[in-house]
Amino acid sequence: MNISKITEGVYYVGVNDRTTDRFEGLWSLPNGVSYNSYIVRGNTKTALIDTVEVGAVHNYFRAIFAEIGESEIDYLVVNHMEPDHSGGIPMILSHFPNLKIVGNKHTIAMIKGFYHINDDSRFMEVKDGDVLDLGGKSLKVVLTPMVHWPETMMTYLEESGVIFSGDAFGCFGALNGGVVDTEMNTDWYWDEMYRYYSNIVGKYGRFVQKALEKTSGLTLKYICPTHGPIWHENIAKVVDIYDRLSKYESEPGVTIIFGSMYGNTGEIAESIARQLAARGVKNIKIHNAAKADLSYMISDAFRYEGLIVGGPTYSMHLFPPVENFMIAMETREIKNKVFATFGSFTWASAAAKTLGEYLNKMKMEPVATLEMKHSASESTYTAVEQLAESVVNALKLK
Ligand SMILES: Cc1cc2nc3c(=O)[nH]c(=O)nc-3n(C[C@H](O)[C@H](O)[C@H](O)COP(=O)(O)O)c2cc1C
Ligand SMILES: [Fe+2]
Ligand SMILES: [Fe+2]
Incomplete structure (x- = not known):
């Protein structure tokens, strides 16, 4: 039984952090937080979506190798450069010497600045609407600037209706066994979603609205955010909460x-x-x-x-x-x-x-x-x- 499988070709390799007291050095984490990362396998190529906070890299590698064994990862798609997701980049690069980082021009500039990776051959620059072909699995780039940084983007797996949404639709609270909402009682995550949105994303309401407009035409079967549960049966509720909060509705x-x-x-x-x-x-x-x-x-x-x-x-x-x-x-x-x-x-x-x-x-x-x-x-x-x-x-x- 592959317990990390979310849907055909998509696997969860994120980790929980129950140690850090304050997210961004400010926001309390009584219930912990998860840093979510995903593997997408096509017929010819494999992509990793985002990494984790640097202190969580040890368990992250354990999760990755449990999933891929000896096989290669061809691409690392960086949807968001905040260090809670980019901390694992240097170690991923050194473990997979042929892997290419996929990001937009802002992402690439930030990686060079944060991690001093200046070898241009390691990067593949993408623009809004570009598609990364993994063989029977197509990852489409949806730029969503300022949700929550300027380089932020989402990637949409067209064949499966899966969106890797970055911080959007995320929430505080580590994952307690269940990873997809169908596997858990989601009750206590809703308060954590309000707190996460208002604390972290709150300033960027109008950009969240733009992102929601952009994704509204997509068929969404799974929302895979960078924090908290993967949303499958609660998609309408989660989109509604983000829509209302980003319009400052009370x-x-x-x-x-x-x-x-x-x-x-x-x-x-x-x-x-x-x-x-x-x-x-x-x-x-x-x-x-x-x-x-x-x-x-x-x-x-x-x-x-x-x-x-x-x-x-x-x-x-x-x-x-x-x-x-x-x-x-x-x-x-x-x-x-x-x-x-x-x-x-x-x-x-x-x-x-x-x-x-x-x-x-x-x-x-x-x-x-x-x-x-x-x-x-x-x-x-x-x-x-x-x-x-x-x-x-x-x-x-x-
Ligand atoms: C350390 C300290 C500084 C204060 N500075 C001022 C001040 O600059 N101007 C003023 O009118 N009152 C000042 N006050 C008085 C308080 O603002 C005022 O007594 C207020 O009603 C106290 O309300 P409280 O009982 O809710 O603390 C100060 C009080 C303290 C204890
Ligand atoms: Fe962020
Ligand atoms: Fe984040």
Whole structure:
């Protein structure tokens, strides 16, 4: 029984990483992550699609040799150059001296820069729409720039309806035995997909939309991403999640992000939440920005329609963990939110102004703002009620 076979001629040779704490040095990985790589065998040629992170190369080679034995690999197709997929390139090149790297001009420039491989005879440059003939298996190049880097592309195995999609349609979470979605309970991967999309791909929504347009005409039987499960029976659901997230579409609910040193600003966050709940909002997520994991805050911010952010003034600045969150929102060009802000100060206000400046830069108008001096008083609680009322009135998804 060949347990790595996905469909005729396509084999999984990826590896799990349950050791790394933070993906890209930033994003927590409580459930690990997989680096997916694939072998495609035609009648005459064999191609490897992408490699893995350098620390995972040992197990990667074990998976490759279990699949190919003594036979050769003719091509390495590099869909994405981020080091979580390109780390294995130098060792693959030295193990297979006749192998050619297949990539577009940006890919090839990056390989030369990252890995100092300057022998042009090792490269085969491809353009959008080019087809790599493996003998009865044709790999068509679909350029999808900025999903997630400029060189990013997908490759489509025409005869089998298999798309090797790079980071698109990927998610956090290592694979726990099952590789194709038909072999597993996929329930817990959906949250990991939201988190992966919002953390990693979130900035590039309009490029994801372009890529979706480009792939919409293709028959898709299997989506083989670089991270997480291979999608077969959930293709429609996965494409829908990526489509909605890349259009910044939300679900009903409100995320409240706050910072607080001594609890006064925290009290506003709690009161807002209570007032929202009293007005029928059921999905409310509150994160203390100084303690919560930025990765989960970003994920909830993308997911829910309402976003309320507040923090105290700290040495003439917005409290740094809250500012850090706002930078993450600005970076990801977050849109289509019902936004409200609250700030506090004691002698010279800065928090509320800075929050306003971020919203300006993001071309978003808050539906309500609130500012508190010292601690909550009756007028603060009245303002909280008004803020909650304005937010609830503006929510379209109820
Ligand atoms: C280290 C520190 C720096 C602060 N810097 C300022 C400031 O520059 N301007 C100001 O008006 N208040 C400043 N404050 C006061 C807080 O912004 C204000 O007391 C706020 O209400 C505290 O809210 P909290 O209880 O949620 O921490 C500072 C407080 C601390 C502890
Ligand atoms: Fe990437
Ligand atoms: Fe990746």
